[in-house]
Amino acid sequence: MVLAAPLGPARFAALRGVVWALCLFPLARLVWLAAFGGLGANPIEFVSRYTGTWTLVALVLTLSITPLRQLTGWVELIRLRRLVGLFAFFYASLHFLNWIAVDQFFDWPAMLKDIAKRPFITVGFAAFVLLIPLAMTSTDAARRRLKRNWSRLHTLVYAVPVLGVLHYWWLVKQGVQTPLPLTVAVALVLGWRLLMWTRTR
Ligand code: HEM
Numbered sequence: 001m002v003l004a005a006p007l008g009p010a011r012f013a014a015l016r017g018v019v020w021a022l023c024l025f026p027l028a029r030l031v032w033l034a035a036f037g038g039l040g041a042n043p044i045e046f047v048s049r050y051t052g053t054w055t056l057v058a059l060v061l062t063l064s065i066t067p068l069r070q071l072t073g074w075v076e077l078i079r080l081r082r083l084v085g086l087f088a089f090f091y092a093s094l095h096f097l098n099w100i101a102v103d104q105f106f107d108w109p110a111m112l113k114d115i116a117k118r119p120f121i122t123v124g125f126a127a128f129v130l131l132i133p134l135a136m137t138s139t140d141a142a143r144r145r146l147k148r149n150w151s152r153l154h155t156l157v158y159a160v161p162v163l164g165v166l167h168y169w170w171l172v173k174q175g176v177q178t179p180l181p182l183t184v185a186v187a188l189v190l191g192w193r194l195l196m197w198t199r200t201r
Contacts, residue, residue: 004072004073004074006075006076007076012076012079015080016079016080016083019080019083019084020083023058023083023084023087026050026054026091027091027094030047030050030051033046044098044102044103047094047098047102048095048098048099048103051091051092051094051095051098052095052124052167052168053182054091055088055091055092055095055164056161056164056165056168056182056186057182058084058085058087058088058091059085059088059157059160059161059164059186060161060182060185060186060189061084061088062081062084062085062088062157063157063158063161063186063189063190063193064189065077065078065080065081065084066078066081066193067189067192067193070196082138085134085135085138085157086135086138088131089131089132089134089135092127092128092131093128095128096128099111119170120167120170120171123163123166123167123170124163124164124167126163127159127160127163127164127167130156130159130160130163131160133153133156134153134154134156134157134160137150137153137154158190158193161186161189161190162186162190164186165179165182165183165186168182168183169183
């Protein structure tokens with residue numbers, strides 16, 4: 001392990017600014033595409049796919065921070081994990097809202113039917129529901145209040161990308177391999193944790 005030197009408050013604040021900008025970039029691009037007619041022939045599907053993909057990407061990035069910290073010894077990295085994780089929740093919320101408002105027109109009975117009947121919706125919904133308590137307890141105050149239960153609760157974060165990947169494979173047509181790169185990425189970040197866990201035991 002290489003021990004990286006701390007950046008210092010000013011440089012760390014600059015790095016934080018860069019991470020904010022990178023996390024906001026997909027949103028800015030979506031707004032740009034919407035404003036200039038770049039959402040294609042089926043804008044609902046475009047937004048659904050776009051926000052779904054970015055949710056999964058942000059989840060993978062969140063889960064990459066611990067392995068990166070362990071590999072580089074750069075402890076400050078961990079202070080960026082909450083930020084990226086909250087962006088994953090933000091894109092998941094946009095994805096879900098697009099489905100509720102634009103795809104389903106707030107037709108609650110139809111939505112409940114869809115969640116119960118279409119397995120890919122059931123799994124996506126389960127992933128979103130699991131993200132809610134994680135986002136709600138992401139503050140320092142919640143961490144202090146929950147003590148050891150905080151870590152227990154936050155192990156749920158490993159289930160979310162697994163459900164996300166399952167959701168993705170379920171919704172693509174047979175033979176389509178587009179979920180593969182993100183599936184490999186999820187397997188790598190979770191595989192690393194499994195390796196570390198077996199080593200410490
Ligand atoms: C953490 C939660 C979720 C993740 C990670 C996720 C991820 C994804 C991904 C990666 C895609 C496909 C993108 C592509 O084709 O390029 C997608 C599509 C989609 N998701 Fe989700 N999703 C989540 C939650 C949900 C929820 C809660 C719903 C609705 C209840 C939902 C409904 C849909 C729909 C309707 C599509 C588009 C299907 C199509 O027309 O091709 N997802 N999602």
